[in-house]
Amino acid sequence: MKDKILVRTRFAPSPTGYLHIGGARTALFSWLYARHTHGKFVLRIEDTDTKRSTKEATKQILDAMKWLGLTWDEGPFYQTERMEIYRSYIEKLLDEGKAYWCECTPDILGGKRKKAIKEGRKPKYDGTCRDKGLGPGPGRVVRFATPKTGVTAFDDIIKGRITIDNDELDDLIILRSDGIPTYNLTVVVDDYTMGITHIIRGDDHVNNTPRQVLIYEALGAAPPVFAHVPMILGSDKARLSKRHGATSVMAYKDMGYLPEAVVNYLVRLSWSHGDQEIFSATELIDLFDLKDVGKSAAVFNPEKLLWLNHHYIKQGDIVRLSRLAIPFIKAQGYDTSDIAYIQKVVTDIRERTKTLTDMADFGDFYFKDIDIGAISKDTKDKFLNPDMIPAFKSLTDELDAINTLDRRLCEDAFRRVLESCNIKL
RNA sequence: GGUCCCAUCGUCUAGUGGUUUAGGACAUCGGCCUCUCACGCCGAAAACAGGGGUUCAACUCCCCUUGGGACUACCA
Numbered sequence: 001m002k003d004k005i006l007v008r009t010r011f012a013p014s015p016t017g018y019l020h021i022g023g024a025r026t027a028l029f030s031w032l033y034a035r036h037t038h039g040k041f042v043l044r045i046e047d048t049d050t051k052r053s054t055k056e057a058t059k060q061i062l063d064a065m066k067w068l069g070l071t072w073d074e075g076p077f078y079q080t081e082r083m084e085i086y087r088s089y090i091e092k093l094l095d096e097g098k099a100y101w102c103e104c105t106p107d108i109l110g111g112k113r114k115k116a117i118k119e120g121r122k123p124k125y126d127g128t129c130r131d132k133g134l135g136p137g138p139g140r141v142v143r144f145a146t147p148k149t150g151v152t153a154f155d156d157i158i159k160g161r162i163t164i165d166n167d168e169l170d171d172l173i174i175l176r177s178d179g180i181p182t183y184n185l186t187v188v189v190d191d192y193t194m195g196i197t198h199i200i201r202g203d204d205h206v207n208n209t210p211r212q213v214l215i216y217e218a219l220g221a222a223p224p225v226f227a228h229v230p231m232i233l234g235s236d237k238a239r240l241s242k243r244h245g246a247t248s249v250m251a252y253k254d255m256g257y258l259p260e261a262v263v264n265y266l267v268r269l270s271w272s273h274g275d276q277e278i279f280s281a282t283e284l285i286d287l288f289d290l291k292d293v294g295k296s297a298a299v300f301n302p303e304k305l306l307w308l309n310h311h312y313i314k315q316g317d318i319v320r321l322s323r324l325a326i327p328f329i330k331a332q333g334y335d336t337s338d339i340a341y342i343q344k345v346v347t348d349i350r351e352r353t354k355t356l357t358d359m360a361d362f363g364d365f366y367f368k369d370i371d372i373g374a375i376s377k378d379t380k381d382k383f384l385n386p387d388m389i390p391a392f393k394s395l396t397d398e399l400d401a402i403n404t405l406d407r408r409l410c411e412d413a414f415r416r417v418l419e420s421c422n423i424k425l
Numbered sequence: 426g427g428u429c430c431c432a433u434c435g436u437c438u439a440g441u442g443g444u445u446u447a448g449g450a451c452a453u454c455g456g457c458c459u460c461u462c463a464c465g466c467c468g469a470a471a472a473c474a475g476g477g478g479u480u481c482a483a484c485u486c487c488c489c490u491u492g493g494g495a496c497u498a499c500c501a
Contacts, residue, residue, distance in 0.1 A: 176499040207496040275449040352463040
Protein backbone atom coordinates (compact mmCIF):
# COMPACT_ATOMS: atom_id res chain seq x y z
CA MET A 1 0.00 0.00 0.00
CA LYS A 2 1.48 3.28 -1.05
CA ASP A 3 1.06 6.47 0.89
CA LYS A 4 -2.18 8.13 0.06
CA ILE A 5 -2.96 11.76 0.32
CA LEU A 6 -6.58 12.52 0.97
CA VAL A 7 -8.21 13.36 -2.31
CA ARG A 8 -10.37 16.45 -2.36
CA THR A 9 -12.41 17.20 -5.47
CA ARG A 10 -14.97 19.88 -6.09
CA PHE A 11 -17.80 20.96 -8.29
CA ALA A 12 -17.99 24.69 -8.81
CA PRO A 13 -21.00 25.71 -10.87
CA SER A 14 -21.87 29.26 -11.63
CA PRO A 15 -25.52 29.89 -10.69
CA THR A 16 -26.65 31.47 -13.91
CA GLY A 17 -29.12 28.75 -14.85
CA TYR A 18 -30.27 25.23 -14.14
CA LEU A 19 -27.88 22.28 -13.85
CA HIS A 20 -26.99 21.32 -17.39
CA ILE A 21 -26.47 17.72 -18.55
CA GLY A 22 -22.83 18.51 -19.22
CA GLY A 23 -22.31 20.07 -15.82
CA ALA A 24 -24.00 17.11 -14.20
CA ARG A 25 -21.63 14.70 -15.91
CA THR A 26 -18.63 16.71 -14.72
CA ALA A 27 -20.06 16.80 -11.21
CA LEU A 28 -20.68 13.06 -11.40
CA PHE A 29 -17.07 12.31 -12.35
CA SER A 30 -15.82 14.59 -9.61
CA TRP A 31 -18.12 13.01 -7.06
CA LEU A 32 -17.28 9.48 -8.17
CA TYR A 33 -13.58 10.11 -7.95
CA ALA A 34 -13.90 11.47 -4.43
CA ARG A 35 -16.04 8.53 -3.37
CA HIS A 36 -13.80 6.02 -5.11
CA THR A 37 -10.74 7.31 -3.30
CA HIS A 38 -12.58 7.82 0.01
CA GLY A 39 -11.82 11.51 -0.34
CA LYS A 40 -13.98 14.59 0.05
CA PHE A 41 -16.29 16.26 -2.44
CA VAL A 42 -16.67 20.00 -2.04
CA LEU A 43 -19.43 22.13 -3.52
CA ARG A 44 -18.72 25.75 -4.32
CA ILE A 45 -20.99 28.28 -5.95
CA GLU A 46 -19.11 30.65 -8.22
CA ASP A 47 -21.34 33.67 -8.05
CA THR A 48 -18.92 36.50 -8.65
CA ASP A 49 -20.81 37.44 -11.78
CA THR A 50 -23.40 39.24 -9.71
CA LYS A 51 -25.34 40.38 -12.75
CA ARG A 52 -26.17 36.89 -13.96
CA SER A 53 -26.15 34.87 -10.74
CA THR A 54 -29.44 34.16 -9.03
CA LYS A 55 -30.59 32.53 -5.82
CA GLU A 56 -33.14 30.58 -7.80
CA ALA A 57 -30.49 29.06 -10.04
CA THR A 58 -28.48 28.04 -6.99
CA LYS A 59 -31.50 26.26 -5.57
CA GLN A 60 -32.18 24.50 -8.85
CA ILE A 61 -28.60 23.29 -9.08
CA LEU A 62 -28.64 22.00 -5.51
CA ASP A 63 -31.96 20.24 -6.10
CA ALA A 64 -30.65 18.57 -9.23
CA MET A 65 -27.51 17.41 -7.42
CA LYS A 66 -29.62 15.92 -4.67
CA TRP A 67 -31.91 14.24 -7.16
CA LEU A 68 -28.94 12.59 -8.84
CA GLY A 69 -27.59 11.55 -5.45
CA LEU A 70 -24.41 13.61 -5.73
CA THR A 71 -23.96 14.35 -2.06
CA TRP A 72 -21.30 16.83 -1.05
CA ASP A 73 -19.19 16.74 2.09
CA GLU A 74 -18.43 20.43 2.41
CA GLY A 75 -20.19 23.56 1.30
CA PRO A 76 -21.91 24.96 -0.50
CA PHE A 77 -19.42 27.79 -0.26
CA TYR A 78 -20.31 31.05 -1.94
CA GLN A 79 -17.62 33.14 -3.53
CA THR A 80 -19.47 36.35 -2.79
CA GLU A 81 -18.91 35.57 0.90
CA ARG A 82 -15.17 35.20 0.42
CA MET A 83 -14.25 38.61 -0.92
CA GLU A 84 -11.85 39.38 1.95
CA ILE A 85 -9.82 36.32 1.13
CA TYR A 86 -9.49 37.21 -2.54
CA ARG A 87 -8.54 40.78 -1.72
CA SER A 88 -5.77 39.68 0.59
CA TYR A 89 -4.26 37.53 -2.13
CA ILE A 90 -4.55 40.30 -4.68
CA GLU A 91 -2.86 42.59 -2.20
CA LYS A 92 -0.06 40.10 -1.85
CA LEU A 93 0.39 39.87 -5.60
CA LEU A 94 0.41 43.65 -5.86
CA ASP A 95 2.97 43.97 -3.08
CA GLU A 96 5.26 41.49 -4.73
CA GLY A 97 5.01 43.19 -8.09
CA LYS A 98 3.22 40.22 -9.63
CA ALA A 99 0.16 42.29 -10.40
CA TYR A 100 -0.44 45.93 -11.23
CA TRP A 101 -3.13 48.55 -11.50
CA CYS A 102 -4.38 49.43 -14.96
CA GLU A 103 -6.34 52.46 -16.04
CA CYS A 104 -7.18 51.42 -19.58
CA THR A 105 -10.89 51.76 -20.19
CA PRO A 106 -13.02 49.10 -21.86
CA ASP A 107 -13.56 51.54 -24.71
CA ILE A 108 -9.96 52.03 -25.72
CA LEU A 109 -9.24 48.36 -25.11
CA GLY A 110 -12.12 47.41 -27.37
CA GLY A 111 -10.78 49.73 -30.03
CA LYS A 112 -7.32 48.25 -29.85
CA ARG A 113 -8.76 44.77 -29.98
CA LYS A 114 -10.75 45.51 -33.11
CA LYS A 115 -7.76 47.08 -34.75
CA ALA A 116 -5.54 44.13 -33.89
CA ILE A 117 -8.00 41.64 -35.33
CA LYS A 118 -8.33 43.74 -38.44
CA GLU A 119 -4.59 43.81 -38.90
CA GLY A 120 -4.34 40.10 -38.29
CA ARG A 121 -2.58 40.38 -34.96
CA LYS A 122 -3.60 38.55 -31.83
CA PRO A 123 -5.94 40.67 -29.72
CA LYS A 124 -4.15 40.66 -26.41
CA TYR A 125 -3.55 43.35 -23.85
CA ASP A 126 -0.56 45.43 -24.91
CA GLY A 127 0.77 46.08 -21.41
CA THR A 128 0.24 49.82 -21.51
CA CYS A 129 -0.02 50.17 -17.74
CA ARG A 130 2.30 47.37 -16.76
CA ASP A 131 5.18 49.63 -15.82
CA LYS A 132 3.29 52.77 -14.93
CA GLY A 133 3.38 52.02 -11.23
CA LEU A 134 -0.22 53.11 -10.80
CA GLY A 135 -2.12 52.87 -7.55
CA PRO A 136 -5.80 52.23 -6.96
CA GLY A 137 -8.29 54.65 -8.40
CA PRO A 138 -11.77 54.90 -9.82
CA GLY A 139 -12.32 52.81 -12.92
CA ARG A 140 -9.05 51.00 -12.45
CA VAL A 141 -8.57 47.24 -12.49
CA VAL A 142 -5.80 44.97 -11.32
CA ARG A 143 -4.01 42.85 -13.88
CA PHE A 144 -1.84 39.83 -13.33
CA ALA A 145 1.67 40.33 -14.68
CA THR A 146 2.11 37.30 -16.90
CA PRO A 147 5.70 36.33 -17.65
CA LYS A 148 6.53 37.47 -21.17
CA THR A 149 8.77 34.57 -22.01
CA GLY A 150 9.04 30.88 -21.29
CA VAL A 151 6.46 28.17 -21.44
CA THR A 152 3.87 26.97 -19.00
CA ALA A 153 2.90 23.32 -18.87
CA PHE A 154 0.86 20.97 -16.77
CA ASP A 155 0.14 17.28 -16.83
CA ASP A 156 -3.51 16.57 -17.26
CA ILE A 157 -4.62 13.13 -16.09
CA ILE A 158 -6.97 12.83 -19.02
CA LYS A 159 -5.34 14.86 -21.77
CA GLY A 160 -1.72 14.31 -21.00
CA ARG A 161 0.90 17.05 -20.98
CA ILE A 162 -0.28 20.40 -22.24
CA THR A 163 2.17 23.15 -23.04
CA ILE A 164 1.73 26.74 -24.11
CA ASP A 165 4.09 29.64 -24.75
CA ASN A 166 3.72 32.40 -22.20
CA ASP A 167 3.66 35.04 -24.89
CA GLU A 168 0.31 33.65 -26.01
CA LEU A 169 -1.10 34.69 -22.68
CA ASP A 170 -1.90 38.25 -21.78
CA ASP A 171 -2.12 40.15 -18.53
CA LEU A 172 -5.56 39.12 -17.44
CA ILE A 173 -7.70 41.19 -15.15
CA ILE A 174 -7.94 39.71 -11.69
CA LEU A 175 -9.84 42.54 -10.01
CA ARG A 176 -12.58 44.35 -11.86
CA SER A 177 -13.19 48.06 -11.54
CA ASP A 178 -16.24 47.34 -9.38
CA GLY A 179 -13.96 45.71 -6.81
CA ILE A 180 -15.05 42.14 -7.54
CA PRO A 181 -12.30 39.68 -8.45
CA THR A 182 -12.60 37.62 -11.61
CA TYR A 183 -12.88 33.91 -12.19
CA ASN A 184 -9.25 33.07 -12.88
CA LEU A 185 -8.22 34.57 -9.56
CA THR A 186 -11.06 33.30 -7.41
CA VAL A 187 -10.86 29.78 -8.75
CA VAL A 188 -7.18 29.54 -7.92
CA VAL A 189 -7.50 31.11 -4.48
CA ASP A 190 -10.46 28.90 -3.65
CA ASP A 191 -9.00 25.65 -4.89
CA TYR A 192 -5.81 26.50 -3.06
CA THR A 193 -7.35 27.55 0.24
CA MET A 194 -9.89 24.75 0.14
CA GLY A 195 -7.13 22.22 -0.34
CA ILE A 196 -8.47 20.81 -3.58
CA THR A 197 -6.11 18.11 -4.81
CA HIS A 198 -7.82 17.20 -8.08
CA ILE A 199 -9.56 19.69 -10.29
CA ILE A 200 -12.01 17.77 -12.44
CA ARG A 201 -13.83 20.06 -14.83
CA GLY A 202 -14.94 20.46 -18.43
CA ASP A 203 -12.24 20.68 -21.07
CA ASP A 204 -13.50 24.08 -22.11
CA HIS A 205 -11.19 25.15 -19.30
CA VAL A 206 -7.94 23.74 -20.65
CA ASN A 207 -7.07 27.03 -22.27
CA ASN A 208 -7.08 29.06 -19.13
CA THR A 209 -5.44 26.41 -17.02
CA PRO A 210 -1.95 27.71 -17.90
CA ARG A 211 -2.93 31.16 -16.62
CA GLN A 212 -4.13 29.56 -13.43
CA VAL A 213 -0.95 27.56 -13.09
CA LEU A 214 0.94 30.83 -13.35
CA ILE A 215 -1.20 32.32 -10.60
CA TYR A 216 -0.56 29.30 -8.38
CA GLU A 217 3.14 29.82 -8.92
CA ALA A 218 2.92 33.53 -8.21
CA LEU A 219 1.15 32.66 -4.98
CA GLY A 220 3.90 30.24 -4.12
CA ALA A 221 1.49 27.33 -4.24
CA ALA A 222 1.88 23.98 -5.94
CA PRO A 223 -0.79 23.51 -8.61
CA PRO A 224 -3.17 20.61 -8.00
CA VAL A 225 -3.76 17.73 -10.41
CA PHE A 226 -5.93 18.63 -13.37
CA ALA A 227 -8.36 16.34 -15.16
CA HIS A 228 -10.26 17.95 -18.00
CA VAL A 229 -13.21 15.90 -19.09
CA PRO A 230 -14.43 16.08 -22.69
CA MET A 231 -17.55 17.99 -23.63
CA ILE A 232 -20.94 16.56 -24.44
CA LEU A 233 -22.11 17.41 -27.94
CA GLY A 234 -25.46 17.47 -29.68
CA SER A 235 -26.30 15.28 -32.67
CA ASP A 236 -24.68 17.84 -35.02
CA LYS A 237 -21.43 17.72 -33.02
CA ALA A 238 -21.97 21.22 -31.74
CA ARG A 239 -21.91 21.87 -28.03
CA LEU A 240 -25.07 20.45 -26.47
CA SER A 241 -27.69 23.16 -26.19
CA LYS A 242 -31.40 23.75 -26.01
CA ARG A 243 -31.97 23.22 -29.67
CA HIS A 244 -30.85 19.61 -29.28
CA GLY A 245 -33.64 18.98 -26.79
CA ALA A 246 -33.83 19.09 -23.02
CA THR A 247 -30.49 19.94 -21.43
CA SER A 248 -31.65 20.52 -17.88
CA VAL A 249 -31.21 17.60 -15.52
CA MET A 250 -34.50 18.36 -13.81
CA ALA A 251 -36.32 18.38 -17.14
CA TYR A 252 -35.53 14.69 -17.30
CA LYS A 253 -36.98 14.19 -13.85
CA ASP A 254 -40.12 15.94 -15.03
CA MET A 255 -40.29 13.77 -18.12
CA GLY A 256 -40.40 10.67 -15.95
CA TYR A 257 -36.79 9.57 -15.96
CA LEU A 258 -35.19 7.82 -13.01
CA PRO A 259 -32.06 9.36 -11.51
CA GLU A 260 -30.15 6.08 -11.71
CA ALA A 261 -30.86 5.96 -15.45
CA VAL A 262 -29.55 9.48 -15.95
CA VAL A 263 -26.46 8.74 -13.87
CA ASN A 264 -25.84 5.47 -15.68
CA TYR A 265 -26.23 7.17 -19.03
CA LEU A 266 -24.00 10.12 -18.23
CA VAL A 267 -21.21 8.08 -16.74
CA ARG A 268 -20.86 6.13 -19.97
CA LEU A 269 -20.11 9.27 -21.91
CA SER A 270 -16.30 9.30 -22.25
CA TRP A 271 -15.93 6.60 -19.63
CA SER A 272 -16.28 2.85 -19.88
CA HIS A 273 -15.40 -0.35 -18.14
CA GLY A 274 -14.98 -3.06 -20.75
CA ASP A 275 -18.27 -4.04 -22.31
CA GLN A 276 -20.37 -3.29 -19.27
CA GLU A 277 -23.34 -0.99 -19.78
CA ILE A 278 -25.35 -1.25 -16.59
CA PHE A 279 -23.84 0.12 -13.40
CA SER A 280 -25.31 0.70 -9.97
CA ALA A 281 -24.05 3.67 -7.98
CA THR A 282 -22.03 1.46 -5.66
CA GLU A 283 -20.49 -0.34 -8.60
CA LEU A 284 -19.50 2.98 -10.11
CA ILE A 285 -17.85 4.12 -6.92
CA ASP A 286 -15.95 0.89 -6.92
CA LEU A 287 -14.93 0.95 -10.59
CA PHE A 288 -14.63 4.58 -11.58
CA ASP A 289 -11.18 5.94 -12.23
CA LEU A 290 -9.99 9.02 -14.06
CA LYS A 291 -7.49 6.96 -16.00
CA ASP A 292 -10.37 5.29 -17.82
CA VAL A 293 -11.85 8.56 -19.02
CA GLY A 294 -11.46 9.07 -22.76
CA LYS A 295 -10.08 12.14 -24.48
CA SER A 296 -12.72 12.87 -27.06
CA ALA A 297 -16.08 14.55 -26.91
CA ALA A 298 -19.25 12.45 -26.86
CA VAL A 299 -22.55 12.98 -28.62
CA PHE A 300 -25.60 12.91 -26.40
CA ASN A 301 -27.97 10.17 -27.49
CA PRO A 302 -31.48 10.43 -25.99
CA GLU A 303 -32.46 7.01 -27.31
CA LYS A 304 -29.91 5.23 -25.23
CA LEU A 305 -30.94 7.19 -22.16
CA LEU A 306 -34.50 6.08 -22.83
CA TRP A 307 -33.38 2.48 -23.12
CA LEU A 308 -31.60 2.71 -19.78
CA ASN A 309 -34.62 4.30 -18.19
CA HIS A 310 -36.78 1.47 -19.46
CA HIS A 311 -34.24 -0.97 -18.10
CA TYR A 312 -34.45 0.52 -14.62
CA ILE A 313 -38.24 0.67 -14.78
CA LYS A 314 -38.38 -3.02 -15.66
CA GLN A 315 -35.92 -3.91 -12.92
CA GLY A 316 -36.77 -1.48 -10.17
CA ASP A 317 -38.39 -2.04 -6.83
CA ILE A 318 -42.16 -1.86 -7.26
CA VAL A 319 -42.80 0.03 -4.06
CA ARG A 320 -40.30 2.73 -4.94
CA LEU A 321 -41.37 2.89 -8.56
CA SER A 322 -44.98 3.27 -7.52
CA ARG A 323 -44.11 6.06 -5.16
CA LEU A 324 -42.24 7.83 -7.94
CA ALA A 325 -45.03 7.26 -10.43
CA ILE A 326 -47.78 8.65 -8.23
CA PRO A 327 -47.11 12.34 -8.94
CA PHE A 328 -47.24 11.62 -12.65
CA ILE A 329 -50.46 9.67 -12.38
CA LYS A 330 -51.95 12.30 -10.14
CA ALA A 331 -50.97 14.97 -12.62
CA GLN A 332 -53.19 13.24 -15.15
CA GLY A 333 -56.09 13.70 -12.77
CA TYR A 334 -56.43 10.18 -11.46
CA ASP A 335 -57.09 9.07 -7.94
CA THR A 336 -53.93 7.67 -6.41
CA SER A 337 -55.14 6.93 -2.91
CA ASP A 338 -55.13 3.17 -3.36
CA ILE A 339 -51.41 2.44 -3.13
CA ALA A 340 -51.83 -1.30 -3.47
CA TYR A 341 -53.72 -0.81 -6.69
CA ILE A 342 -51.07 1.57 -8.02
CA GLN A 343 -48.46 -1.06 -7.30
CA LYS A 344 -50.48 -3.63 -9.19
CA VAL A 345 -50.78 -1.29 -12.13
CA VAL A 346 -47.05 -0.53 -12.12
CA THR A 347 -46.29 -4.23 -12.01
CA ASP A 348 -48.62 -4.81 -14.93
CA ILE A 349 -47.35 -2.14 -17.24
CA ARG A 350 -43.68 -1.61 -16.45
CA GLU A 351 -42.58 -3.78 -19.34
CA ARG A 352 -44.22 -1.55 -21.87
CA THR A 353 -43.52 1.87 -20.38
CA LYS A 354 -40.20 3.59 -20.82
CA THR A 355 -40.84 6.52 -18.53
CA LEU A 356 -43.01 7.34 -15.54
CA THR A 357 -44.93 9.62 -17.84
CA ASP A 358 -45.74 6.66 -20.03
CA MET A 359 -47.19 4.94 -16.99
CA ALA A 360 -49.52 7.80 -16.32
CA ASP A 361 -50.66 7.63 -19.92
CA PHE A 362 -52.16 4.26 -19.18
CA GLY A 363 -54.45 5.88 -16.67
CA ASP A 364 -57.50 5.71 -18.92
CA PHE A 365 -57.30 1.98 -18.85
CA TYR A 366 -56.48 1.39 -15.25
CA PHE A 367 -58.01 3.70 -12.79
CA LYS A 368 -61.22 2.97 -11.07
CA ASP A 369 -64.34 5.06 -11.10
CA ILE A 370 -63.69 5.66 -14.70
CA ASP A 371 -65.20 8.88 -15.83
CA ILE A 372 -66.51 8.51 -19.32
CA GLY A 373 -66.07 12.19 -19.84
CA ALA A 374 -62.39 11.93 -19.09
CA ILE A 375 -61.77 9.23 -21.65
CA SER A 376 -60.38 10.54 -24.85
CA LYS A 377 -62.86 10.87 -27.66
CA ASP A 378 -60.93 8.50 -29.79
CA THR A 379 -61.02 5.76 -27.21
CA LYS A 380 -64.66 6.35 -26.48
CA ASP A 381 -65.61 6.16 -30.13
CA LYS A 382 -63.88 2.87 -30.47
CA PHE A 383 -65.30 1.36 -27.34
CA LEU A 384 -68.83 2.64 -27.61
CA ASN A 385 -69.30 1.91 -31.24
CA PRO A 386 -72.13 -0.65 -31.22
CA ASP A 387 -70.39 -2.54 -33.97
CA MET A 388 -67.43 -3.05 -31.76
CA ILE A 389 -69.29 -4.73 -28.95
CA PRO A 390 -69.85 -8.07 -30.61
CA ALA A 391 -66.33 -7.97 -31.80
CA PHE A 392 -65.17 -7.44 -28.28
CA LYS A 393 -67.28 -10.31 -27.02
CA SER A 394 -65.66 -12.77 -29.29
CA LEU A 395 -62.23 -11.27 -28.74
CA THR A 396 -61.29 -11.66 -32.33
CA ASP A 397 -59.21 -9.75 -34.78
CA GLU A 398 -61.17 -6.53 -34.50
CA LEU A 399 -59.17 -5.83 -31.40
CA ASP A 400 -56.08 -5.65 -33.50
CA ALA A 401 -57.26 -2.23 -34.47
CA ILE A 402 -56.13 -1.08 -31.06
CA ASN A 403 -52.76 -2.45 -31.67
CA THR A 404 -50.55 -0.57 -29.33
CA LEU A 405 -52.22 -1.84 -26.23
CA ASP A 406 -52.12 -5.05 -24.41
CA ARG A 407 -55.33 -6.91 -25.14
CA ARG A 408 -55.70 -7.53 -21.45
CA LEU A 409 -55.80 -3.81 -20.87
CA CYS A 410 -58.43 -3.43 -23.53
CA GLU A 411 -60.65 -6.04 -22.01
CA ASP A 412 -60.32 -4.43 -18.67
CA ALA A 413 -61.09 -1.01 -19.95
CA PHE A 414 -63.94 -2.24 -22.12
CA ARG A 415 -65.53 -3.85 -19.17
CA ARG A 416 -65.36 -0.75 -17.05
CA VAL A 417 -66.58 1.50 -19.77
CA LEU A 418 -69.45 -0.77 -20.61
CA GLU A 419 -70.38 -1.20 -16.99
CA SER A 420 -70.45 2.47 -16.43
CA CYS A 421 -72.74 2.79 -19.40
CA ASN A 422 -74.94 0.05 -17.99
CA ILE A 423 -74.33 -2.14 -20.96
CA LYS A 424 -74.45 -5.78 -20.05
CA LEU A 425 -72.25 -8.21 -21.79
C1' G B 426 -7.28 34.52 -37.93
C1' G B 427 -4.12 32.77 -33.56
C1' U B 428 -3.43 29.14 -29.63
C1' C B 429 -4.82 24.52 -27.40
C1' C B 430 -7.31 19.86 -27.80
C1' C B 431 -9.67 15.67 -30.34
C1' A B 432 -10.37 11.67 -34.43
C1' U B 433 -12.77 3.03 -34.35
C1' C B 434 -19.80 1.15 -36.91
C1' G B 435 -25.33 6.54 -37.46
C1' U B 436 -24.38 7.04 -31.74
C1' C B 437 -21.75 5.44 -26.90
C1' U B 438 -17.49 2.58 -26.79
C1' A B 439 -13.64 -2.15 -26.29
C1' G B 440 -9.01 -2.41 -28.33
C1' U B 441 -2.84 0.02 -25.71
C1' G B 442 2.38 -3.59 -32.10
C1' G B 443 1.19 -9.70 -33.76
C1' U B 444 -4.28 -13.37 -29.79
C1' U B 445 -8.85 -9.41 -34.65
C1' U B 446 -12.41 -12.55 -40.29
C1' A B 447 -11.79 -5.18 -35.30
C1' G B 448 -15.66 -7.03 -29.84
C1' G B 449 -20.05 -5.08 -26.90
C1' A B 450 -24.31 -1.63 -26.33
C1' C B 451 -28.26 1.92 -28.30
C1' A B 452 -30.81 2.72 -32.78
C1' U B 453 -32.06 0.10 -37.58
C1' C B 454 -33.55 -4.40 -40.31
C1' G B 455 -34.90 -9.73 -40.32
C1' G B 456 -36.62 -14.19 -37.52
C1' C B 457 -38.46 -16.88 -33.12
C1' C B 458 -41.87 -16.58 -28.98
C1' U B 459 -47.16 -14.94 -28.82
C1' C B 460 -54.62 -14.29 -29.36
C1' U B 461 -52.28 -8.25 -30.23
C1' C B 462 -48.54 -4.83 -28.41
C1' A B 463 -44.55 -5.10 -25.35
C1' C B 464 -40.79 -8.06 -22.85
C1' G B 465 -37.39 -11.91 -24.02
C1' C B 466 -34.33 -14.79 -27.38
C1' C B 467 -31.67 -15.50 -32.15
C1' G B 468 -29.56 -13.25 -36.43
C1' A B 469 -28.14 -9.29 -40.21
C1' A B 470 -26.21 -4.81 -41.88
C1' A B 471 -22.77 -1.15 -39.99
C1' A B 472 -16.30 1.60 -38.36
C1' C B 473 -10.28 1.93 -37.74
C1' A B 474 -10.89 10.05 -41.95
C1' G B 475 -6.70 10.43 -45.91
C1' G B 476 -1.40 10.35 -46.96
C1' G B 477 3.46 9.53 -45.55
C1' G B 478 6.90 7.27 -42.34
C1' U B 479 9.01 3.80 -37.98
C1' U B 480 8.88 -1.70 -37.69
C1' C B 481 9.64 -8.36 -39.59
C1' A B 482 4.55 -6.61 -38.24
C1' A B 483 0.33 -1.15 -37.29
C1' C B 484 -6.44 0.47 -35.39
C1' U B 485 -2.50 0.66 -32.02
C1' C B 486 4.07 4.77 -32.33
C1' C B 487 5.76 9.60 -35.22
C1' C B 488 4.73 13.52 -39.00
C1' C B 489 1.51 16.03 -42.47
C1' U B 490 -3.38 16.90 -44.47
C1' U B 491 -8.49 16.98 -43.64
C1' G B 492 -12.49 17.29 -40.35
C1' G B 493 -14.49 18.61 -35.51
C1' G B 494 -14.37 21.17 -30.83
C1' A B 495 -12.61 24.75 -27.13
C1' C B 496 -10.45 29.33 -25.86
C1' U B 497 -9.29 34.12 -27.62
C1' A B 498 -14.36 39.34 -22.08
C1' C B 499 -13.90 44.16 -16.37
C1' C B 500 -18.46 35.53 -18.01
C1' A B 501 -17.49 31.63 -15.49
